[in-house]
Structure formats: C-alpha cells, structure tokens
Amino acid sequence: MLGVGTQSNPYIIQTPQDLHNVRNNLTAYYELGNDIDMSGWGNFTPIGTSSEKFMGNFNGKGYKIKNLTINSTTAYVGLFSFTENATIQNLAIENANVVGQNVNYVGILAGNITNSTIKNCYTTGNVSGQYGIGGLVGWHYSGLIENCFSHANTTGRGRVGGLVGNGATSNSLVNKCYSTGLVTVTPDPNLYNGGLVGSHVDSTKVTNSYFDINTSGQTISAGGTGKTTAEMKQQTTYVGWDFTNTWGINNDYPYLQIFGVPTAPPKKETITIQSYVNHIHSKTSKINKSTKQTQSFLNTIQTLSERHTSTKRTISSYTLPNATSVQKQNRTVRSVTQHVTSYMNPIDSIVERKTKTIQQLLSYINHIKSNVIAVAPIQNKIVNASVYVIENTSTVQFEDNLSNTYAIENPSVVEVI
Structure with missing residues (x-):
C-alpha cells in the first residue's frame, strides 16, 4: 500500500487486501483512501490479538468499510480484536455481520479497548456473542469513546449494550454518544443489559449520551438516558453537543458531519387511487378515399x-x-x-x-x-x-x-x- 506508516506519511488503505495487511504492522499510522467494500472477501480475521494488540493510529478520513463479515471462535472479536494505547477515528463500518461463536468480548469496531480513544465513529449491522457484546465495542476496559453512535442490533447472554457491552473500570469513559439498535439478551433478559451500555462499574462515567427506548427494546442502561424515537430526532435532546462542527441533524437521528448528510432510506407506501370519468362517446363516420385519373x-x-x-x-x-x-x-x-x-x-x-x-x-x-x-x-x-x-x-x-x-x-x- 502507499505510504510508509509514519504520522506525516501514513499507510493509505485502498483495498480489502490493504486492510488485511494492517496486521503486519500494529504500531503504524493508517488512513483510508476510499470506501472499502468487503463483500467479496469472505470471513475477515480480526486485526491483532490479546497478546499482540493493535497500538497504532487508524484514521478513516470520513470513509466507510462496508459489508464486513467476521465469524470467530476466539475471544475478542471485531475489526480490531484488542487495542491498547491506540486511536481510531473518523471511521464508519456499515452493514457488518460480526459473530463470536460461544466466545466473549465482541463488538463491530473492537472486541476490547484498553487506554484507547475512539472518536467520530459509527456502526450498522448485527453483532452477537456470549458476554460483553456491544454495537461498537464489546469490552471497554479504559479510554474514551466520544462522538460515536451505533444502529447495530446486538445479541448475547449477558452484559449486552447497544453501544458498549461492558464498562470495566472507572476509566471507561463515554461522552456524547447514542444508540438505536435492538438489544437482545438470552436466555435471561435481565442479566446486565442496557439500551446504550450493558453494564458499567461507574455509570456516571457515561455523560451526555442517549439511547432509543422504542427501537432498542430497552428501558434501562448502565449509563445514558433513554428517549423516545421522536425525542431522539430533536436537536434539543442532545445537551452540550456541537451541532456546528461535529454533529448534524435533519428531522432524523443525529449524524456525523465528516461523513456527509446521510441518504434517507426509501419508504414503501401503498396508495389507492380511484378515478371517475364520464362515459366516453365516440362517433364513427365512413370516409371513402377515391383516386381519380386526370388527363389533360x-x-x-x-x-x-x-x-x-x-x-x-x-x-x-x-x-x-x-x-x-x-x-x-x-x-x-x-x-x-x-x-x-x-x-x-x-x-x-x-x-x-x-x-x-x-x-x-x-x-x-x-x-x-x-x-x-x-x-x-x-x-x-x-x-x-x-x-x-x-x-x-x-x-x-x-x-x-x-x-x-x-x-x-x-x-x-x-x-x-
């Protein structure tokens, strides 16, 4: 890929293969050069492991990773398996399908983050696993998640949240974030589940953040405030948010300006129309066309x-x-x-x-x-x-x-x- 991996000359990711190669240097600087469609890649292996963590800088530059599929039988599942002292920003992951088969700590963006910063990111799609399952991050051990949101649906056995599965320490900070996805906890629906955060050791560390009580199917959260769908689409709901430089809103959920104004999904509506007109009368006349030969x-x-x-x-x-x-x-x-x-x-x-x-x-x-x-x-x-x-x-x-x-x-x- 282009670049040398430094802050002034980062690696430029332009293809699925480039994204896969990030695992070859876990401490470098990376940037997306365009949207990446992963639909033809198949099962993607998470970047990094619990023993070899991603410790670099990843800047999406307002581009998107689309159609990401991950199916893993090893704990810490996500685009990034395990991050430490890392920064991930300006990145969108759309229409992802992330599965941790009978394993813990699963999120679309990251399975675990430690002392890392996640800013201006969002996810959509589906994510599932056992414990510590989040639409954005599964296990939030420490660090800051700010100006992020998730529309992903999350499913797990416990500590399941629309944005974060579990806030493990008092240094697990969440600020100005929201989620709307359906949160499902089975078989015990009351085992640490929440519309925004499944569980947190100190819910006060979740500030100015919200979740949709109608779409999430949850009325509780280990941090954050539940709002109706109508309230979630009103700017006045979001106290302290920067709608001048960071966020935008247009009669819908807030969006991050760096990704542009989102296109509204097409709405299907059936309209029945009855039309009445008077009977149409027609008059038929016979017209003969005669050709005569004229001689002079x-x-x-x-x-x-x-x-x-x-x-x-x-x-x-x-x-x-x-x-x-x-x-x-x-x-x-x-x-x-x-x-x-x-x-x-x-x-x-x-x-x-x-x-x-x-x-x-x-x-x-x-x-x-x-x-x-x-x-x-x-x-x-x-x-x-x-x-x-x-x-x-x-x-x-x-x-x-x-x-x-x-x-x-x-x-x-x-x-x-």
Missing part, C-alpha cells in the same frame, strides 16, 4: 430532331528504318558481278481502330405552360382569347472517333563487296 389535352406538340455525325479517319504508321548488310568474301579474286538476294522477315504492323458510338438519342422539352384568359363580353363586344404554345427543339449530337493508322515503307539496303 393539348394541341399537337411538334419537335425537331437533328442528327449530327462527324467522322474523321486518319491512318498513320511509323516504323524505324531497317538496314541489312550482306557480305561475301573469296580467297580467289575475281571480277564478277553477282546478284545477291536479301531476305527480311515481314514487318508486322498493328492497326487498332477505336470507335465511339452514341446510339441513344434523347429529346427533352420543358413542361409547357398555357394560360387562357377569358374576359366576359361587355355590351355585346366580342372578346377573343388567345392560347400560346412554346416549342423548344432538342439538339442531338453524334460523333464517331476513329483511331489513327499510319504506314511507312522503308526499303532494305543491300551492299555487295
């Missing part, structure tokens, strides 16, 4: 066609001069006149004739327009009407173009020595 008559139109033929034939042929030389020599010198015959192969010439013929003769005339103006007789005077016809003769040109053929005869030259 004019006087005879006379056209003049001419044919022009141009024929040009010129034949020319050129060949280079041909020269032959015949020599006859004898050792005996005689004065004899002999006739020597010279033979040459026939000179072939190619005469090519090209003819271009245009056979189709077309005659075009423009449309003839005629105007007839008739004036009704007035005072028995005779009015004559005239009809004018304009004739436009066509011209047709025909040309034959023949190739040229040339012929030159060059006699042979015979020399006798």
